[in-house]
Amino acid sequence: xxxxxxxxxxxxxxxxxxxxxxxxxxxxxxxxxxxxxxxxxxxxxxxxxxxxxxxxxxxxxxxxxxxxxxxxxxxxxxxxxxxxxxxxxxxxxxxxxxxxxxxxxxxxx
Numbered sequence: 001x002x003x004x005x006x007x008x009x010x011x012x013x014x015x016x017x018x019x020x021x022x023x024x025x026x027x028x029x030x031x032x033x034x035x036x037x038x039x040x041x042x043x044x045x046x047x048x049x050x051x052x053x054x055x056x057x058x059x060x061x062x063x064x065x066x067x068x069x070x071x072x073x074x075x076x077x078x079x080x081x082x083x084x085x086x087x088x089x090x091x092x093x094x095x096x097x098x099x100x101x102x103x104x105x106x107x108x109x
Contacts, residue, residue, distance in 0.1 A: 012057060014040070014049050022049050026057050031067040038071070054084055062107045070104040078103075 005027070014022035022040040026033060035057055040050045061069050072093075073081050078101065082088075086103040093100055 009036075010060075012053065012060075014053055016044065022053050024053050024057055026061065028061075028064070028066070031065050033061040033064075033066040033069045035069065035071050050080065051084065058105070058107070066107045068104055069107055070102060072100045073103045075099040075101060 009025045009027040011023070011025045013020045020041075021044050024035055024038040026035050035054075038050070038053070040053070058069055069086075071081070071086075073086070075092075076099075078088075081103045084105070086105045089102045089104055091102040
């Protein structure tokens with residue numbers, strides 16, 4: 001799914017050979033960074049690829065001056081993000097039949 005605002009983001013992919021097996025997009029507004037469109041191919045989930053991608057963009061954001069990294073997390077994936085050090089904000093919403101919560105992580109230099 002492509003959106004006009006995608007031109008303002010950075011897009012990362014994980015590869016296995018020549019195949020893309022994971023994607024994530026990162027958007028900065030000052031020192032506030034949001035990631036979106038985070039997906040790992042179903043056939044290679046639970047192999048640590050998502051965690052590696054999340055660590056990579058966290059380090060990237062930190063290197064580029066981020067103070068906060070956040071996302072609209074599907075409630076069904078909450079455990080993954082909490083394990084990675086994100087915290088719940090209590091800001092819940094539903095969109096297109098899915099329940100989300102905004103999760104965030106403070107990044108320190």
